[in-house]
């Protein structure tokens with residue numbers, strides 16, 4: 102069942118990143134207190150990396166027990182290990198290299214020079230198997246019930262590597278797929294599918310900057326998920342759109358009324 106999107110609009114992207122980082126710290130600490138561990142799905146892109154950089158400089162970051170945190174990725178650009186355009190490389194630079202994570206709990210998606218070579222579909226299958234292995238009886242299927250799954254929203258409404266109208270956004274069975282012919286470079290990618298995204302307790306969509314305004318307005322105005330993949334991303338218990346004012350500037354007034362005088 103879909104959860105209705107809730108919106109939080111911050112003044113600018115720096116404030117949005119800091120507030121989202123603080124929100125994430127609280128979620129992780131709460132999950133670790135109640136269950137012993139937390140699981141988070143990271144996103145690439147400017148907004149996702151901005152959040153990680155803000156988390157890196159947040160004084161409260163050490164409230165997290167980094168050794169009991171599982172990290173997964175929503176998508177990856179299928180490039181060689183260490184390529185500066187890989188989402189995991191950027192996440193390592195922004196935060197991961199500076200905190201004491203358990204390497205066994207950092208589940209990066211395969212690289213194009215890894216065990217599956219250039220076969221993105223085989224690499225996607227392997228990641229699906231890794232997710233299935235981590236999914237216990239308390240979960241709902243072949244992916245763990247992530248505490249928080251974050252998604253950057255592209256200017257074309259793509260989320261993860263689910264681009265409008267491409268086969269990956271139509272996938273209903275597989276949890277992870279190889280993506281071919283993506284309109285944003287690189288063309289070959291690996292992505293969680295909408296059914297995998299919807300396994301998360303909370304899905305947070307991050308949209309900052311004027312170039313995201315149209316995408317946010319389309320996705321939040323009843324568009325279909327094939328044409329606007331962001332419209333199909335929701336969590337089991339919460340769907341949260343975290344925006345800055347420029348990204349919220351084209352939202353219908355019913356969703357984001359002007360501030361009271």
Ligand SMILES: O=C1O[C@H](COP(=O)(O)O)[C@@H](O)[C@H](O)[C@H]1O
Nearest residue numbers: 144145146147148253254255261
């Ligand atoms: O290529 C990607 O783009 C999206 C959005 O990135 P942004 O820079 O426009 O915020 C990102 O969410 C995705 O993970 C990434 O692979």
